[in-house]
Amino acid sequence: MLLSATPIPVESATRIAPKVAAQIRPEIQALHPQLVTWRRQLHQNPELGFREEQTAALITHCLESWGIDYQTGIAKTGIVATIASTRPGPVLAIRADMDGLPIQELNEVPYRSQRAGVMHACGHDGHVAIALGTVYYLSQHRDDFVGTVKILFQPAEEGPGGAKPMIEAGVLENPRVNNIIGLHLWNNLPLGTVGVRAGAQMAGVETFHCTLKGKGGHGAIPHQTIDAIVVGAQIINALQTIVARNVNPLESAVVTIGEFHAGSAHNVIADSAYLSGTIRYFNPAFKGFFYQRIDSIIKGVCQCHGASYDLNYWEQYPPLVNNAQMVDLVRSVAEQVVETPAGVVPECQTMAAEDMAFFLQAVPGCYFFLGSANLEQGSAYPHHHPRFDFDESVLSMGVEMFVRCVEVYGHRFSP
Template sequence: MVSTFPNPSSVDLSRIRLSIRSLQPQLIEWRRRLHQQPELGFQEKLTAEFVSQKLQEWGIEHQTGIAQTGIVASIKGKKLPTDAINPVSTDSPLATEKVLAIRADMDALPIQELNEVPYKSQHDGVMHACGHDGHTAIALGTAYYLQQHCQDFSGTVKIIFQPAEESPGGAKPMIEAGVLKNPDVDAIIGLHLWNNLPLGTVGVRSGALMAAVECFNCKILGKGGHGALPHQTVDSVVVAAQIVNALQTIVARNVNPIDSAVVTVGELHAGSKRNVIADTARMSATVRYFNPNFKGFFHQRVEQIIAGICQSQGAKYDLDYWSLYPPVINDVKMAELVRSVAEEVVETPVGIVPECQTMAAEDMSFFLEEVPGCYFFLGSANPEKDLAYPHHHPRFDFDETALGMGVEIFVRCVEKFFS
C-alpha cells in the first residue's frame, strides 16, 4: 500500500512565519542541551534551572519549585481585547480577560541511549526517549516568541513546565498546587512529538485521544510440594495460568465491541525448580481503556475473576489494584481550534490525521478533567534520516524540523483563541 502521508523531504516550511523559522537554530540548541542532561521524574533540577534561566533572561514572570521541579510562566498580551474597544456589561464573559495554558513535560526515562550523536545523553542509564526535551524546547520557543510579540494577542498565557509525566505523574500535584488558578485558566493545549506519524502531519481529534491506565499486582497463595505429588498441593502456577486466561474474557465478553480496552499481564513469576510445585505466584498487569464510564469496572471484574478461580482451586490471593491516569479526552471546540490552526501550518487534507488514538496514556488527562482543552500529536518521524524509532526505544530520536512547527502551531492557537 502506498502511503498517503506527505514525504518529510517535501514538507512546505513556508507556512511557518519567518520570525519562527529564524528561531529554529535556537530551538535545536536548547533541545540538544536538554537531551544531553536528561533527568527522571521529580529530579529535573538541571532542566528546571535551564528553563528558569531562559525565562529570566527574557523578562518573563515565572514561578519555580511547583510540585518540586515544575515551573509556570505567565505572559500577558498587550493587544486591546474586543470588550475594551466595544464596552460590554460586567456580566458578559467578554468582560473577563481569558487565560490559555500551554503544557509541556520535562522528564526523561531510565533507558541507556544507543544513539551515537554529538548530543548523546551524558547521564548513564537515563535518556530522553520520548521527546520531552523537544516539548520543553517548543514551550521555551513559544514563551520567547509570545514575549517578543505580546502586542499581537490579548489575555494571558500560562506556560506549564511539568515534571514526572512518565511516572509517577506530575500533572496532578501541579494542579493541587494551584497552577490553574490566580488567574483561573479557561482552556489548555499541549502537544506530543509523535514518531508514529511522519513529519508534516498533525494528529488531532475531539473526544478520547489516549487511554486511561490502571495497574495491579497480584500474589497467588497456594500450597507447595513435590512435582510428582500434585494431589498434596495447591499449585499456584496452575491457578495463575487460569487467571491469566480468564482475564482476557473481560474485554472479549464484558466490554461492548464498539469500545476498546486492553488487559495485559506483563509479568508472571513463580517457582525455582522443575520438580517443585510453587506455593506462590506473582503477576503484574496493566489495564487500558478510552471510555471514562469504565472507571471502577475493571477493578471489580479483575477481583471477581481472581477470587472465583482461587476459591475453586483452594488458593488465596493478595490483590493491589490502582488507577494511574484517566483517559485523555479532548474538548470538541478546543480540538476544532487546534485542527483549524494545524490546517494552516501543514498540508491538508493528508496532513491532518483525525483517527490517531493510542492505548498509550498521558497525565495531561488530569488537566483536561479540570478545564476544556486539546492534546494533539505532532508528526516527527523521518525514515529518510533514520529518525523513525518508536518512543521509549534506546535509539529514539526525531526530526528537529518539528520544533519550529510546534512553536508555530502554539502561537497561532494563542492568537486565534484570544481573537
C-alpha cells in the same frame, strides 16, 4: 546554556525541512538553531520524574533573562511562566512535560545522553524546547495576541504523574485558566502532519500487582500441594474474557498481563506466584469496572483451588478527552501550518496514556500529536525505544502551531 559542558554542534540541524518551512514565519525560522541547541542540551542531560533540577534550572535561566514572570518549585520541579498581552482577554494554558525515561540510549549522535540508564526516549526534550521558543516569541510580540498565556512545565509525566499535584498546587488559578492545549511529538506520524480528534484521544490506564499464595511441594506428589502456577495460568486465561465477553465489542479496551513469575526448580511445585498487568480504555464510564471484574476473577479461581491472594490495584491516569471547540481551533490552525489538508489526521487515537488527561478534566482543552518521524533520516523508531529520535524540523513547527493557536484563541474566545 547551563546544561552544556561543551559546545554542541547544531549546523547539521539548523535548516528546517522544506516540507514544513513554507508555513513557518521568518522570526520562528530564525529561532530554529536555538531550539535545536536547547533540545540537544536537554537530551544530553535527561532527568527522571520529580528530579528535573537541571532542566528546571535551564528553563528558569531563560525566563529570568527574558524578564518573564514565573513560579518555580511547583510539585517539586514544576514551573509556570505567565505572559500577559497588552490587551486583556481569556487565559490559555500550554503544557510541556520535562522528564526522561530509565532507558540506556543506543543512538550514536553527538548529543546522546550523558547519563547512564536515563534517556529522553519520548520527545519531552523537544516539548520543553518548543515551549521555551513559544514563551520567547510571545514575550517579544505581546501586541499580536489577546489575553494571557500560562506555560506549564510539568515534571514526572512518565510516572508517577506530575499533572495532578500541579493542579492541586493551584497552577490553573491566579489567573484562572479558561482553556488548555498541549502537544506530543509523535513518531507514529511523519513530519508535516498533525493528529487530532474530539473526544477520547488517549486511553485511561490502570495497573495491578497480584501475589498468589498456594502450598508448595514435590513435583511427583501434586495432591499434597496447591500449585500457584496452575492457579496463575487459569487466572491469566480468565482475565482475557473481560474484554472478550464483558466489554461491548464496539468499545475499545485492553487487559495485558506483562509479568508472571513463579517457581524455582523443575521438580518443585511453586507455593507462590506473582503477576502484574495494565488495563487501557477510552470510555470514562469504565472507571472502577475493571477492578471489580479482575478482583472477582482472581478471587473465584483462588477459591476453586484453595489458594489465597493479595491484590494491589490503582488507577493511574484517566482517559484523555479533548473538547470539541478546542479541537476545532487546533484543527483550523493545523490546516494553515501543514503542507496540505491531508496532513491533518482526524481520527488519531492510541491506547497509550498521558496525565495531560487531568488538566483536560479540570478545564476544556485539546491535546494533539505533531508528526516527527523521518524514515530517510533514520528518525522513526517508536517511543520508549533506546534508539528513539525525531526530525528536529518539528521544533519550529511546534512553536508555529502554539503561537498561531494563541493568536486565534484570544480573538475567538474573547468576551
